[in-house]
Amino acid sequence: MAETVAVGLDxxxxxxxxxxxxxxxxxLVLAQGARPISLPSLPANMVWRINTLDAWLGLRAQIGSQSRRIVIIGAGLVGCELAEDAATAGHDVTLITQGPYPLETLLPSQAGMVLQQRLRQCGVTIITNTTVDxxxxxPAGKTIILSSGNKCDAEIVISTIGLETNLRLAHMANLKTKQGIIVDEATLRTSNPSIYALGDCISLNGQTCRYIAPIAAQADAIAHSLLGLPHAGYQHTSPPIRLKSRIMPLELRGTPDPRAEWDVVEATPFRLLMQQKQGGIITATLKA
Ligand SMILES: Cc1cc2nc3c(=O)[nH]c(=O)nc-3n(C[C@H](O)[C@H](O)[C@H](O)COP(=O)(O)OP(=O)(O)OC[C@H]3O[C@@H](n4cnc5c(N)ncnc54)[C@H](O)[C@@H]3O)c2cc1C
Structure with a gap:
């Protein structure tokens, strides 16, 4: 049923x-994905969100073939990749982040500061420790007023501040939620046994995991259950996280703990290798 929207669940x-x-x-299987976080300070008629192909094509059409002044709000994976690509393509790019450096929720400061330096070398202006009011x-197009009191102008503003699950259907069905729709880790059943969920909309052990890699195994577990076939159950492992970058390709593996210390294993101008350990066991590795 194409062009059909689910609007109610009893x-x-x-x-x-x-x-x-x-x-x-x-x-019922809920596979509704996640939507860009929407804030009143970033009105949809002035700020692009690029969660769909249509939005991406619209943005490309507005950028056209001229060099543009582009402001990107949010320095997560999407914001950093977009900033690098746009600067490399000759646009005047400003990246705004509320953290002290880009990718601050994923990277230790040593790696984040290297990324920041490389983005700047590539032509990106980075404004840290600020949010957008x-x-x-x-007259220039748009003015972005920052919480620091400063402001900047742009022709094109793009928000890459993250995603959220639309919990409307889940709440109608009284499903338990926490950031996403809570599912049992092995069966992917929600708090209602006849409703399953997978992908970006779910919450596993209280956390979302919005990457492509785990989805096939989740679908496999649900399909077996629906068909009454034996299955060992879904086993969640954190997928490798990659920054698809030419200036600093990096890969994060394991389960990084944002509060735990990172050890530097190797740091040269060409390679950075860091690890987190718990009880002597390596729990996360960062290669850049
Ligand atoms: C810009 C961008 C870059 C990304 N890059 C990467 C990457 O490099 N690597 C990676 O692993 N992941 C990446 N991701 C994340 C990846 O795209 C998602 O993890 C994946 O698409 C999630 O799949 P899904 O099926 O759960 O949700 P989606 O792919 O979002 O699909 C959900 C579908 O449900 C539909 N839907 C929603 N609500 C309703 C409703 N009420 N009724 C009917 N239909 C509905 C939506 O229209 C959509 O078609 C990226 C995401 C974005 C936005």
Whole structure:
């Protein structure tokens, strides 16, 4: 059922209301993904969010073939990759982050500061430790007012501040949620046994994991359960996280603990290798 949106869920009647009528189900799988976080300070009519192909094509069309002044808000994986690509393509790029350096939720400061330096060398202006109070129209296009009191102008503003699960359907069905739809780690059943969930919309052990890699194994476990076939159960492992960058390709493996210390194993101008250990066992590795 293409171009159909699920708009209502009544778990007691096992019925899903859609824009093309109501469907009854024996089992239901929620695979609704996540949507860009929307803040009143970043109005949708002035700030791009690039979570869909349509949005990306719209942004590409607005950028056109000229060099543009682009402000990117949020220095996570998407923001950093986009900033590098746009600067390399000849645009005047400013990257705004609330952290002390880009990728601050993933990287130890030693690695984050190297990334920051390389992005700057590539032409990206980076403004750290600040949030955006408001984006408003201006003769130059848009003016971004920062919490620091400073401001900057842009023709194009892009928000890459992260994703959130739309919990509307889950709440209608009284499913338990915490950032995402809570599922059992082995069965991927929600708190209602006839409803499963997978992918970006779920919360596993209280955490979301919004990467492509785990989804096939999640779908496999659910398919076996739906067909009544034996299965050992889904076993979650953190997928490798990669920054797809030419100036600093990096890979993070394991389960990094943002509060734990990192040990430097090797640090040269060409290679950075860091590790986290717990009880003498390596729990996370960073290669850049
Ligand atoms: C810019 C960007 C770059 C990324 N890069 C990487 C990467 O390099 N590596 C990586 O591992 N991951 C990456 N990701 C994340 C990856 O895309 C997601 O983890 C993956 O797409 C999640 O799949 P999903 O099926 O859970 O959700 P989605 O792919 O988001 O699919 C959800 C679908 O459900 C539909 N839907 C939602 N609500 C309803 C409703 N009520 N009714 C009907 N349909 C509905 C949506 O329209 C959509 O088609 C990236 C994401 C973005 C936005």
């Amino acid at each position: 778990a007691s009647r096992r019925s899903l209301r859609t824009t093309r009528g109501t469907l009854r189900y024996k089992s 408001i984006v408003k129209p201006s």
